Amino acid sequence: MSAPTLKLMAFDVDGVMTDGRLYFTDDGSEVKAFHTLDGQGLKMLAGAGVQLAIITGRRSNCVTHRAHNLGIDLLFQGVHDKHAVMADLLRRLGLSFAQAGYMGDDVVDLPVMRACGFSAAPANGHAVVKQYASLVTQLKGGEGAVREVCDHLLTAQGRLDAALAPYLVTFPDAAPR
Numbered sequence: 001m002s003a004p005t006l007k008l009m010a011f012d013v014d015g016v017m018t019d020g021r022l023y024f025t026d027d028g029s030e031v032k033a034f035h036t037l038d039g040q041g042l043k044m045l046a047g048a049g050v051q052l053a054i055i056t057g058r059r060s061n062c063v064t065h066r067a068h069n070l071g072i073d074l075l076f077q078g079v080h081d082k083h084a085v086m087a088d089l090l091r092r093l094g095l096s097f098a099q100a101g102y103m104g105d106d107v108v109d110l111p112v113m114r115a116c117g118f119s120a121a122p123a124n125g126h127a128v129v130k131q132y133a134s135l136v137t138q139l140k141g142g143e144g145a146v147r148e149v150c151d152h153l154l155t156a157q158g159r160l161d162a163a164l165a166p167y168l169v170t171f172p173d174a175a176p177r
Helices: 036-047 061-070 082-093 107-115 127-132 145-156 160-167
Strands: 008-011 051-055 074-076 100-103 118-121
Touching (some): 008 082, 008 145, 036 051, 036 061, 051 061, 051 082, 082 100, 100 107, 100 145, 107 118, 107 127, 118 127, 118 145, 145 160
Parallel strands (some): 100 118
16 A cells, blocks of 8 residues: 555654744743644645544644644544554544555654555654655655645645645636736
């Protein structure tokens, strides 16, 4: 199983959807920066029929908000065994590991990445993780790497043109270039 037949794509957060740095305010609140290109890619991937999930080791209110903003209902935070969570999720969805993908950046992600039919790592992921990834992005985590994976999957499934079509509409009264 590979990218063309993927039914579910799950993502880590720190180092994948963010640059991996942790920011804390004086009151202990955690703050993360997410890239808007990633968000649009995730929305297009979901619109093409691929289910999305977030499986991350940390708990953060800002991740809950980001998932909600993106319409990602399959959110698992504070996870110590990502493989077990993915196995349970796939069982509930009636899918196999071969129909799933995971994007991670560090060695804790390897068990789930190695079990999935597709895996990805950002350019700045750990060297060992990149060795096991189906795709290593050109971009770093938090800098558009998730969008690169989304575009790769849409292309592999022959759905990128359809996902982009609504944004390439020509308007008759548009000014010429």
